[in-house]
Amino acid sequence: MPSRHASTLPFLTTLLLIVMLPLWVGGCAQRQDTLYQQLGGEPGVAAIVEDFTLRLADDPDIVGFFANSNIDRFVASLEEQLCAISDGPCVYTGPPMDRAHQHMGLTDAHFNAVVAHMQQALIDQGVPSGPRNQLLGRLAQLHGEIMSLQ
Numbered sequence: 256m257p258s259r260h261a262s263t264l265p266f267l268t269t270l271l272l273i274v275m276l277p278l279w280v281g282g283c284a285q286r287q288d289t290l291y292q293q294l295g296g297e298p299g300v301a302a303i304v305e306d307f308t309l310r311l312a313d314d315p316d317i318v319g320f321f322a323n324s325n326i327d328r329f330v331a332s333l334e335e336q337l338c339a340i341s342d343g344p345c346v347y348t349g350p351p352m353d354r355a356h357q358h359m360g361l362t363d364a365h366f367n368a369v370v371a372h373m374q375q376a377l378i379d380q381g382v383p384s385g386p387r388n389q390l391l392g393r394l395a396q397l398h399g400e401i402m403s404l405q
């Protein structure tokens with residue numbers, strides 16, 4: 256006659272697998288999230304860009320730069336760019352950053368103000384600090400190109 260203990264071990268092993276497997280799979284899935292997914296995908300990026308654009312419009316030191324701009328095109332281009340640089344399923348098709356900003360007379364103060372508005376938009380849209388700082392880091396890398404034709 257088999258002992259009671261002989262059937263307990265397989266039972267416990269199965270139970271452990273049932274409990275641990277979803278946690279393990281969930282953990283892996285989380286690690287594989289792209290930055291784009293962590294920003295909330297398409298609706299998340301659209302909300303971030305809208306929040307950011309309203310902040311630019313409210314900033315008297317910045318809004319004047321957009322006096323002759325097509326804001327719908329700016330919004331569409333920025334959404335595409337943020338999607339592309341956050342490893343989302345987009346290709347940026349707008350003008351290169353040096354030409355898009357050439358001869359505007361931009362200073363580092365302007366650049367920093369715009370990045371600060373993006374930071375605040377990300378905070379307000381509930382983007383956690385990890386993905387927030389990752390995106391800001393990638394935007395900071397555009398500084399050289401944006402400032403190169405001033």
Ligand code: HEM
Nearest residue numbers: 320321324325329332333336349350355365366369394397
């Ligand atoms: C990380 C910083 C920045 C990023 C990622 C960025 C991104 C962009 C993008 C994607 C466009 C759209 C290009 C197009 O489709 O025509 C654009 C245009 C523009 N940006 Fe920036 N930009 C940055 C910094 C700045 C700063 C510092 C200013 C001024 C204070 C500025 C002012 C403008 C203006 C006025 C346009 C519209 C140009 C036009 O109407 O053709 N940008 N920017």
